[in-house]
Amino acid sequence: MIVDDPVDVVVVGLGAAGGTLAAALAARGLQVLGLEAGPQLDPTTDYRDDELEFAVDRRLCWQEPEVLEYEGSELVAPWLARNRGVGGPHVWSGFAYRFHPSDFRVATEVGVPADSSVADWPIDYDVLEPWYEAAEELVGVGGTAGNHPYEAPRRGPYPGPPVPRVPGALRLEPAARALGWHPYQPPAAVLGAARDGRRACSKCGLCTNYACHRGAKASSDVFALPAGYATGRLRTRARVLVTEVVCDPADGRPVAVRYLGPDGVAGEQPARAIVLANNATYVAKLLLQSRSARHPRGIGNASDQVGRHLTFHTGGVAWGVYDEQLFIDSGPAQQVAVDDLNEDRPWRAGAGFRRGGVLHGGMPVSFAGGPLTFARSLGGVAPLPEGVPEYGPGLMDFATYAYTRHQAVYVLGEDLPQAQNRVVLDPVRTDSAGLPALRMVYRRHPEDVLQVDHLLDAATRLVEQSGAHTVASAAAPVPGGMFAGHAHGTTRMGRDAATSVADDTGLVHGTENLFVAGAGLFVTGAGLNPMLTITALALRAVDRIAAAAGGD
Amino acid sequence: MSERVWSVPELLDARHLQTLRRLLERVLPYPAIPDGPTVSDTVAYVLRRLEHEDRALFGPLEQLLERTAGSEDDWLQAAASTPQYPDRGVFEALRGWAWDGFLADPRWGVNRGGRGWTHLGWGGPPRRREAGAGEGR
Ligand SMILES: Cc1cc2nc3c(=O)[nH]c(=O)nc-3n(C[C@H](O)[C@H](O)[C@H](O)COP(=O)(O)OP(=O)(O)OC[C@H]3O[C@@H](n4cnc5c(N)ncnc54)[C@H](O)[C@@H]3O)c2cc1C
Numbered sequence: 001m002i003v004d005d006p007v008d009v010v011v012v013g014l015g016a017a018g019g020t021l022a023a024a025l026a027a028r029g030l031q032v033l034g035l036e037a038g039p040q041l042d043p044t045t046d047y048r049d050d051e052l053e054f055a056v057d058r059r060l061c062w063q064e065p066e067v068l069e070y071e072g073s074e075l076v077a078p079w080l081a082r083n084r085g086v087g088g089p090h091v092w093s094g095f096a097y098r099f100h101p102s103d104f105r106v107a108t109e110v111g112v113p114a115d116s117s118v119a120d121w122p123i124d125y126d127v128l129e130p131w132y133e134a135a136e137e138l139v140g141v142g143g144t145a146g147n148h149p150y151e152a153p154r155r156g157p158y159p160g161p162p163v164p165r166v167p168g169a170l171r172l173e174p175a176a177r178a179l180g181w182h183p184y185q186p187p188a189a190v191l192g193a194a195r196d197g198r199r200a201c202s203k204c205g206l207c208t209n210y211a212c213h214r215g216a217k218a219s220s221d222v223f224a225l226p227a228g229y230a231t232g233r234l235r236t237r238a239r240v241l242v243t244e245v246v247c248d249p250a251d252g253r254p255v256a257v258r259y260l261g262p263d264g265v266a267g268e269q270p271a272r273a274i275v276l277a278n279n280a281t282y283v284a285k286l287l288l289q290s291r292s293a294r295h296p297r298g299i300g301n302a303s304d305q306v307g308r309h310l311t312f313h314t315g316g317v318a319w320g321v322y323d324e325q326l327f328i329d330s331g332p333a334q335q336v337a338v339d340d341l342n343e344d345r346p347w348r349a350g351a352g353f354r355r356g357g358v359l360h361g362g363m364p365v366s367f368a369g370g371p372l373t374f375a376r377s378l379g380g381v382a383p384l385p386e387g388v389p390e391y392g393p394g395l396m397d398f399a400t401y402a403y404t405r406h407q408a409v410y411v412l413g414e415d416l417p418q419a420q421n422r423v424v425l426d427p428v429r430t431d432s433a434g435l436p437a438l439r440m441v442y443r444r445h446p447e448d449v450l451q452v453d454h455l456l457d458a459a460t461r462l463v464e465q466s467g468a469h470t471v472a473s474a475a476a477p478v479p480g481g482m483f484a485g486h487a488h489g490t491t492r493m494g495r496d497a498a499t500s501v502a503d504d505t506g507l508v509h510g511t512e513n514l515f516v517a518g519a520g521l522f523v524t525g526a527g528l529n530p531m532l533t534i535t536a537l538a539l540r541a542v543d544r545i546a547a548a549a550g551g552d
Numbered sequence: 553m554s555e556r557v558w559s560v561p562e563l564l565d566a567r568h569l570q571t572l573r574r575l576l577e578r579v580l581p582y583p584a585i586p587d588g589p590t591v592s593d594t595v596a597y598v599l600r601r602l603e604h605e606d607r608a609l610f611g612p613l614e615q616l617l618e619r620t621a622g623s624e625d626d627w628l629q630a631a632a633s634t635p636q637y638p639d640r641g642v643f644e645a646l647r648g649w650a651w652d653g654f655l656a657d658p659r660w661g662v663n664r665g666g667r668g669w670t671h672l673g674w675g676g677p678p679r680r681r682e683a684g685a686g687e688g689r
Contacts, residue, residue: 375654
């Protein structure tokens with residue numbers, strides 16, 4: 001086995017959190033090495049606009065077999081939409097929200113529902129607010145401050161303008177208002193105007209599943225890593241799969257990570273501080289894989305908390321077909337959002353669930369992409385309207401008519417954490433590296449079932465109100481957030497080592513130099529997309545990690 | 553596509569290919585577009601996919617082709633109307649391939665001239681249009 005020269009910090013995974021941290025720690029004067037299991041993207045082959053390659057075959061996503069134990073049934077597939085490659089996230093959609101203040105104190109706001117593990121975060125919104133501001137600046141978030149009453153408090157405008165609108169949005173907004181709601185254009189990590197050498201969005205419509213050829217959609221290879229490389233202290237390696245955190249047998253202290261290199265040769269990278277930023281579920285898997293005499297249940301897992309409190313977001317879609325052509329394929333997804341049914345607003349109005357979610361509208365029913373992605377989604381992600389056949393000339397005719405005339409409203413709801421919903425190592429199946437496959441055990445909380453019905457009904461009403469003559473809707477067959485790369489809570493932050501895995505900077509309890517980053521730290525998942533909160537938490541952790549690595 | 557590992561055309565006989573063709577024609581009849589997408593191109597494309605990306609589907613498809621020769625319509629009706637139908641996965645694969653044949657990038661040997669795109673009202677890959685390679689909408 002190769003043993004490399006020690007570095008100050010090794011960062012595992014170079015996506016939203018890892019890319020941000022690697023660059024910021026190098027800027028602190030530390031020698032940083034980033035290890036990324038995915039490739040170094042090649043603009044000539046990876047930035048293309050081919051639907052078959054990128055949306056159907058999902059070339060830029062992981063395709064590992066994952067076991068989902070859902071409501072007692074076992075299903076095997078590459079379930080989790082997950083980015084891969086140095087400087088991600090590349091295939092994400094770009095919704096860049098701050099969470100609401102109430103999202104950090106759900107237990108205080110609405111109590112702890114039976115059979116849930118709802119708790120308050122150990123930090124509140126005010127603590128994170130300056131880091132949200134820094135994250136928005138770094139990522140280049142565009143939006144319009146003050147455009148709806150439920151917006152999290154902010155001290156200034158967004159760093160950039162909002163993205164261009166598409167005609168469908170102009171239909172949904174008045175419809176939402178007619179239903180008594182307060183529609184707004186959601187903030188986007190997609191540039192509405194050129195910035196820092198990145199070009200503005202050209203409305204190509206190929207956001208989700210694609211890497212952005214203009215650098216308009218934020219990924220850490222455009223917003224963070226260049227500054228890190230410029231210090232001369234950041235190195236990154238592609239196609240290096242970290243398999244284990246190695247501990248000193250004498251005192252159990254983490255001292256290195258073990259990996260499989262591009263050629264399949266195993267190596268060991270010693271470091272003063274270790275940061276696991278390889279996506280919530282896989283951070284938990286890595287901790288569980290890191291077993292030793294000192295850490296028989298996996299490092300950080302002395303109190304059996306690693307992998308627990310897994311949440312994904314509930315999901316569903318309502319979509320409609322209109323008389324006029326909307327050409328919904330021609331813009332980024334950040335068009336219209338409705339937050340009136342988020343947080344505890346439905347509960348306060350008498351609904352049977354405590355936490356709600358957001359509606360996102362003005363995108364294709366396939367979420368992004370062109371006609372192939374649309375057509376392939378019919379009868380799958382896109383429920384067929386009544387009377388439309390599953391095959392034959394009727395399906396072809398419907399697709400031909402509906403492609404330019406449709407739009408969708410998606411539901412994204414906060415699912416309640418439960419201790420038994422968790423990531424474990426599969427006892428039988430293995431992944432492509434021969435390691436135990438990821439196994440996700442998940443049951444819906446009764447309140448989540450009520451919530452998704454309520455939100456889907458609202459989405460359907462919105463589509464109807466906006467003038468669609470044909471409407472269909474369906475809840476996601478499994479937790480919808482899985483398809484959007486949302487997984488949270490597997491390495492929960494907290495003050496008490498008995499009920500959490502790490503502190504509020506990601507320092508794993510019982511260690512002095514092992515950190516976890518990403519949405520695994522979330523105590524509750526909020527009814528909004530996670531990336532900006534992941535980035536804000538990463539920026540907030542820099543001081544603590546630098547101190548652990550012996551920096552200033 | 554990844555490295556070629558086996559030869560699907562050698563594993564399927566003429567009868568299998570005929571049944572595959574009949575299934576594809578029925579699952580998604582292509583409108584007659586001059587110089588546009590053809591089922592023959594789609595059959596050739598499916599065979600290529602079975603050698604690479606969709607290799608895992610070869611076994612179930614071969615069994616289906618064996619069983620359904622001459623009764624394609626009955627099978628399609630049963631598979632489409634029953635979500636829990638045992639062959640439902642193959643039905644969905646056939647439908648997906650048929651769409652690919654009509655709407656995927658012509659560089660995969662399908663959707664001749666991009667005419668399937670035009671039929672649905674798409675001007676072609678927008679990034680290429682942006683680079684000046686074609687007409688915008
Ligand atoms: C299709 C899609 C759409 C999305 N849209 C949105 C959106 O609009 N808004 C939003 O907020 N969020 C969105 N997300 C989610 C968002 O991308 C993730 O929440 C975010 O990227 C997670 O950040 P992370 O740094 O924890 O992990 P990632 O960004 O996923 O990065 C983890 C990295 O670790 C690497 N890795 C994994 N295992 C190992 C290992 N063992 N060794 C070395 N490297 C490893 C991976 O290859 C990956 O590059 C979307 C995700 C997807 C997939």
